[in-house]
Each structure stands twice: as C-alpha cells, then as structure tokens.
Amino acid sequence: MKPAVLRHGSRSRILAAVILGIAAIFVIRLFYLQIIQHNHYVELAQSEQMTRERIPAKRGEIYAMSGESPVKMVLNETVYTVFVDPSVISDYSKVADVMKQVAGGNVRDGFEDLMKKTETRYQVIANKVTRLQADKIKEAGLKGIGFMAVSQRVYPEQSLASQVLGFVDTEGEGKYGLEGFENDELKGVDGRLETVTDVSDVPLTIGDRNVREAAKNGKNIVMSLDRNIQSHTEQALAAGLTRTGATRGSVLVMNPLNGQVLAMANLPTYNPGKYFEVNDAAAFNNGTISEPYEPGSDVKTFTMATGIDKGVVRASDTFNNTDTIKIEDRTIGNATKGHTGVISFQTALTFSLNTGFVTVAQRLGDGRSINRTARDTMYEYFHDRFRLGQLTGIELANEAKGIIISPDDPDGNAVRYSNMSFGQGLDATMVQVSGGFSAMINGGNYFKPTIIAGEMVDGTFKKEVAAQPLQSGVVTQSTSDQMRQMMQTARASSFGRTDKQGYNIGGKTGTSQVIRNGQYSDTETIGTYLGYGGAETPEYVIMVSVSGDNRQLQGARDALPIFTDISNWMIDYLKIQPKG
Amino acid sequence: MSNQSTSYYVNRRQQNWSRNQNTTRYVSAIKLGPVAHTVLVALMIIVLGLIYVTQATRTTGYDYEMQKIDSQIADYDQQKSELEIENTRLTALETVKNSSVAKEMTASTDTQYVQQ
Numbered sequence: 001m002k003p004a005v006l007r008h009g010s011r012s013r014i015l016a017a018v019i020l021g022i023a024a025i026f027v028i029r030l031f032y033l034q035i036i037q038h039n040h041y042v043e044l045a046q047s048e049q050m051t052r053e054r055i056p057a058k059r060g061e062i063y064a065m066s067g068e069s070p071v072k073m074v075l076n077e078t079v080y081t082v083f084v085d086p087s088v089i090s091d092y093s094k095v096a097d098v099m100k101q102v103a104g105g106n107v108r109d110g111f112e113d114l115m116k117k118t119e120t121r122y123q124v125i126a127n128k129v130t131r132l133q134a135d136k137i138k139e140a141g142l143k144g145i146g147f148m149a150v151s152q153r154v155y156p157e158q159s160l161a162s163q164v165l166g167f168v169d170t171e172g173e174g175k176y177g178l179e180g181f182e183n184d185e186l187k188g189v190d191g192r193l194e195t196v197t198d199v200s201d202v203p204l205t206i207g208d209r210n211v212r213e214a215a216k217n218g219k220n221i222v223m224s225l226d227r228n229i230q231s232h233t234e235q236a237l238a239a240g241l242t243r244t245g246a247t248r249g250s251v252l253v254m255n256p257l258n259g260q261v262l263a264m265a266n267l268p269t270y271n272p273g274k275y276f277e278v279n280d281a282a283a284f285n286n287g288t289i290s291e292p293y294e295p296g297s298d299v300k301t302f303t304m305a306t307g308i309d310k311g312v313v314r315a316s317d318t319f320n321n322t323d324t325i326k327i328e329d330r331t332i333g334n335a336t337k338g339h340t341g342v343i344s345f346q347t348a349l350t351f352s353l354n355t356g357f358v359t360v361a362q363r364l365g366d367g368r369s370i371n372r373t374a375r376d377t378m379y380e381y382f383h384d385r386f387r388l389g390q391l392t393g394i395e396l397a398n399e400a401k402g403i404i405i406s407p408d409d410p411d412g413n414a415v416r417y418s419n420m421s422f423g424q425g426l427d428a429t430m431v432q433v434s435g436g437f438s439a440m441i442n443g444g445n446y447f448k449p450t451i452i453a454g455e456m457v458d459g460t461f462k463k464e465v466a467a468q469p470l471q472s473g474v475v476t477q478s479t480s481d482q483m484r485q486m487m488q489t490a491r492a493s494s495f496g497r498t499d500k501q502g503y504n505i506g507g508k509t510g511t512s513q514v515i516r517n518g519q520y521s522d523t524e525t526i527g528t529y530l531g532y533g534g535a536e537t538p539e540y541v542i543m544v545s546v547s548g549d550n551r552q553l554q555g556a557r558d559a560l561p562i563f564t565d566i567s568n569w570m571i572d573y574l575k576i577q578p579k580g
Numbered sequence: 581m582s583n584q585s586t587s588y589y590v591n592r593r594q595q596n597w598s599r600n601q602n603t604t605r606y607v608s609a610i611k612l613g614p615v616a617h618t619v620l621v622a623l624m625i626i627v628l629g630l631i632y633v634t635q636a637t638r639t640t641g642y643d644y645e646m647q648k649i650d651s652q653i654a655d656y657d658q659q660k661s662e663l664e665i666e667n668t669r670l671t672a673l674e675t676v677k678n679s680s681v682a683k684e685m686t687a688s689t690d691t692q693y694v695q696q
Binding site (some may be wrong): 025071072075076078131154156157158169198203204205206227228233326511572575577578 | 636639642644647657661662667668669671691693696
C-alpha cells in the first residue's frame with residue numbers, strides 16, 4: 001500500500017502539481033523571454049547602454065600665398081551658444097548681471113525677458129560666446145544655464161577675396177567659391193563612436209560591440225592666389241570705381257606660364273564671416289567666372305591671332321578702311337572714325353577699328369565674305385583652341401559656360417561671325433578670356449586656369465606638380481611673338497607713358513555694349529582692359545572690367561588705369577628686372 | 581589528546597616494487613560535512629567573482645583616465661586653435677596696415693636695377 005502522501009488526490013500531490021505547474025509557467029515564460037524574444041531584449045538593452053556619437057571631422061583650412069609662403073585665410077573656431085532652462089533659474093538678476101558683464105556683446109536682444117518665460121524649458125540667450133567667456137560664466141556657478149559648442153569659420157582677412165573663398169552656411173555646407181566647389185574635400189568624413197557608457201556618458205571599454213572610427217579631417221587647401229596681390233588689386237579696383245563712377249568691377253590676375261590665378265577681385269564685396277547680413281545675393285558671385293558677357297574689342301586680339309596663325313594676315317599688311325563694311329544686309333561701322341584709307345592691321349588694332357577685324361575674318365575665307373571656311377576656322381580657334389564658351393574647370397563654384405555659336409547652328413551665319421570678329425555675338429567669362437589670352441602670348445600653350453597651388457599636410461606645404469599644358473600649339477611661337485609685339489605697339493602709342501620703363505607691357509582695350517531686353521543698350525557699356533606684362537617673357541596677365549547700371553564706361557578711360565596701377569605694382573612686387 | 585591515528589600499510593604492488601620501504605598515509609582528523617563543503621565552494625566562487633569584478637573594474641578605471649586625458653587633449657587643441665586664430669588676426673593685412681608701425685612708414689620709391 002502506497003504512503004498517504006503519494007496517494008492519488010492527496011494534498012501533497014496537489015501541492016506538488018501546483019508547484020510543478022508554476023515552475024512550468026516560469027520555464028515557458030523564461031523560454032519566451034530569453035529564447036524567442038532574445039533579439040528584441042538585446043536591442044532594448046543596447047539602446048539603453050550603448051551611446052552612438054558622431055566624431056565630427058575638422059573642416060579643412062584654406063591658405064593663400066604670401067610670396068613663397070602659405071598664410072591662413074580661413075580657420076575654424078569653436079564658439080558657444082548659451083541657453084537657459086527658465087524653470088530652473090533661481091536668481092534671474094544674477095544671471096543677467098553675469099551675462100552682461102562677461103558676454104555683453106553676444107547676448108540676444110531682450111534676453112532678460114526670454115529667461116523669464118518659465119513655461120518653456122529652453123531659451124537661447126547668447127550666441128558666439130568664446131571659450132574664455134564661457135569659462136567665466138561657468139565659474140559664476142549659475143543654475144539652469146547650459147552651453148552648446150558650435151564650430152564656425154573665421155576669416156582674419158575679412159572681406160579679402162570673399163567671392164573666391166565663399167562661405168559656410170549654418171548647416172556646415174560650403175557655398176560659393178572654393179568652399180562650395182571643394183566642399184566634400186574640405187568637409188572631411190565624420191568618425192563614429194558606438195560604445196557602452198556609464199551614467200555620466202563616459203565611454204567604457206567593456207563589451208564586444210564597441211566601435212571607434214576616427215574622423216578623417218578635411219583637406220587643408222593652399223590657393224595660388226597671393227594675398228598681397230589680391231589686396232593691392234582690390235584697392236586698385238576700389239579706387240578705379242570711385243574715380244569712374246562705376247558700381248561694379250572685377251579684376252583677374254593670372255600667371256600665363258602655368259594658369260595659376262594670382263588675384264580675383266570683385267566689387268561690391270562682402271565679409272564671409274557675416275554673409276547673413278548681405279541683402280543682395282549678387283555680392284556672392286565671382287564676376288570673373290560666373291558672369292559671361294560680350295567681351296567686346298578684347299576679342300580683336302583673338303581674331304588677329306587667328307589670322308596671323310593661318311597665314312592670311314600680318315601686322316604690317318594693309319586694307320582699305322572706309323569706316324564701314326557691309327556684311328550681307330548689315331553695315332558695320334567703327335566706333336573711332338577718321339583713320340580711313342589704306343591702313344595697316346596694326347593701326348586697326350591700335351585704334352580698335354571694327355572694319356579691320358571683319359576684314360581679317362573675310363580673309364580667313366575667300367577674302368570677300370565670311371564664308372563657311374572662315375566661320376569654321378574662327379570657331380576652331382575661338383572655341384576649340386582658346387576655349388572661349390567652354391567651362392575652364394577652375395576649382396570655384398558656379399562657373400558659367402558662356403556660348404560661342406557654332407557655324408552648324410542656323411544662327412552661326414556670316415553676320416554673327418562678323419560681329420564675333422570684334423567681340424560681339426559671343427558670351428565668355430573673364431577667366432575664359434584670360435586663359436585663352438595667356439595661351440596666345442606664352443607661345444601657344446593653354447594651361448587650365450587653376451586657383452589651387454597645393455595642400456598643407458602636417459604643417460608642410462605640398463605643392464601641386466608643375467602644371468602641364470592642356471593643349472600645346474594653340475598658336476605658333478611666331479604668332480605669339482607677333483601678337484605681343486602688336487599689343488605692345490598699340491599700348492605704347494597711346495598709353496605707354498604711364499608704364500614703368502624697360503618692360504614689355506601690352507594690351508587691348510574693350511568697350512562692350514550691354515544687351516537689355518534683347519537689344520543693345522545705348523546708355524550702358526562695360527569697360528574692359530586685357531593685357532600682360534613682364535620683361536623678356538610675360539609674367540602676368542591682368543583683365544579688368546568695370547560696369548554700372550546706365551553708365552557708359554570705356555576700356556581706355558575707365559578700365560586701363562586700373563590695369564596700369566596693378567601692372568606697375570606687380571613689377572615691383574614680383575621683382576621683375578627690366579629688359580637687357 | 582590527539583586522536584590522530586596513523587596506520588601503516590604496504591600494498592601488494594609496492595611491496596613487490598619497493599621492498600623494505602614503509603609508506604605512510606595521514607588521515608585528517610577534521611571531517612567536513614556536506615554543508616561545510618557547500619559553504620567552501622560558495623566562498624571560492626565569491627572570491628573568484630571578486631577577483632573578476634576587480635579586474636573588470638580596473639579597466640573601467642582606465643576608461644575614466646582615458647576620458648580625462650582625451651578631455652585635456654581637446655582643451656589644449658582648442659587653446660592652440662585659439663592662439664593660431666589670434667596670431668592670424670594680428671598678422672592679417674588689415675591689422676598690419678592699421679598698426680602704428682605701418683602708419684610711421686613712408687611709401688617706397690621705384691626700384692632701380694644696376695646693370696653689370
């Protein structure tokens with residue numbers, strides 16, 4: 001007979017069954033939680049224990065040259081945004097006093113009222129507070145006050161070269177200029193930190209899922225732009241605008257032997273550190289690369305170079321100038337009249353006579369008309385060789401392409417090409433014109449215009465490898481020599497007395513009509529000057545443009561003096577010794 | 581008095597292999613029961629656990645030290661950065677032009693080159 005405790009229906013058996021049942025429930029529940037719901041709870045645990053942080057990459061700095069040495073133009077600075085929790089502040093007057101004493105210039109208007117909005121938990125009371133100021137505020141031991149670190153760009157040279165540099169917006173994205181074009185390179189790549197942290201958010205090394213990927217800082221770019229040349233160019237341009245009454249102006253200074261930009265000045269300008277105060281966004285644009293226009297008479301040098309290179313014309317060759325020339329149903333006239341009769345092409349260049357260059361265009365064809373052969377030749381030289389109407393690829397944001405109408409286009413007819421021979425009917429930017437002009441005077445080597453000279457790596461300047469011509473044989477050496485001589489003669493005959501003696505300085509004036517509502521305006525012109533300087537070899541190319549709404553500005557009167565100012569200064573700055 | 585007992589015996593195998601040698605076995609007088617065994621095992625586990633926790637905590641201590649040093653490095657980096665900015669501001673063209681030294685300077689004359 002079984003013992004009483006084991007007998008069927010006994011209380012002990014029932015108790016055992018209940019305990020067994022409860023145990024079974026625990027086992028099943030634990031099985032559900034630990035096995036079936038394992039991943040879910042692991043995720044929950046990790047979300048509480050793990051901290052995921054972005055390790056911000058340091059944005060690359062931007063340098064300019066100062067002679068042979070790079071100098072910093074754009075740096076990074078950590079500043080602080082001061083915020084308060086109004087519901088926690090116990091002594092409003094003390095907070096207000098400390099803020100006024102320590103960061104009086106950085107507090108927001110009406111910050112004392114903001115602090116008293118106790119229905120809110122977050123109010124920003126000061127911006128761009130420095131670390132020293134933040135430390136002093138912390139020392140005051142105020143309750144309910146907090147700091148948020150923010151990185152901002154610093155521009156010690158203020159508005160110098162602002163359109164070249166661009167700026168960084170509040171999202172940390174580069175806009176305009178080098179900041180915009182090289183944004184990805186400058187920005188770097190943020191690092192990643194995933195780690196178990198303690199209650200104070202101190203990362204702990206326990207756990208096998210910790211990830212620490214270091215940030216890759218942005219590239220420190222060194223521009224070819226020379227700070228001193230840029231500064232003088234901006235001064236000369238500002239003085240020129242004051243003198244002429246122009247309201248807009250741009251100057252580009254380039255090394256014709258490697259395509260490096262030495263200065264790019266634009267007025268009106270702005271301070272990139274205060275870009276948010278700019279009312280007219282046009283101030284952000286770099287006119288030398290973003291605003292294609294009809295270059296006007298500067299282009300006559302390209303037409304002449306094409307004619308010389310094709311062997312159809314020389315400086316001393318002559319033509320009969322009647323001050324007008326008829327192309328199909330249009331009559332083209334000279335702006336400067338009176339040099340009629342049989343005159344040389346040198347005279348045509350010196351006095352900028354349109355008829356002379358329409359004649360060159362005709363001689364590129366059958367000598368009587370600007371036929372398809374002439375147009376094809378001009379297009380080949382203007383577009384394919386001098387690269388007008390093509391993006392240069394300069395490392396700045398918002399470069400515009402411009403346009404050269406192909407002879408294949410119905411608009412690419414003889415009338416257009418006759419206009420193109422003296423600089424109308426085509427759109428090009430100053431950087432395109434300067435790049436093509438450099439190839440014309442340096443022996444025929446086209447160098448890609450560039451603003452970058454190298455990069456700083458661990459405090460050492462690593463220069464870019466020496467530039468190679470993008471295209472050689474743009475024109476022959478002989479054409480290049482003849483063109484330099486023609487431009488020197490043209491300049492010396494009228495304006496040479498203002499130049500330093502003993503140097504080869506040449507150039508061409510340009511006065512371009514402006515198209516308003518599809519028509520050439522009679523009340524507005526752009527004055528330009530395109531020239532070069534040096535001793536035996538050209539050392540610099542300078543292009544100047546001045547304009548203003550309803551202002552008739554002229555190349556010789558308004559743009560040329562700015563060229564002369566910069567050119568004479570450049571000779572001293574570059575220590576160019578005179579010829580012979 | 582001690583109730584320790586000592587017994588001498590020589591097993592057959594030893595007898596065969598090492599004759600005339602005595603072998604002694606000591607038998608502890610202390611007898612441990614199952615409870616004592618359990619307590620001892622528990623103590624051993626606790627001691628081992630403490631050793632583990634100590635070691636684990638030591639690495640956490642290093643973490644705090646690392647955090648402190650990282651923080652110091654960040655502070656020095658920031659100070660260096662601020663000094664660089666100040667240096668750049670002081671050597672900026674505009675600052676130099678407006679300096680008292682620059683105001684005392686005279687304009688340069690044309691450069692003359694001597695021919696050899």
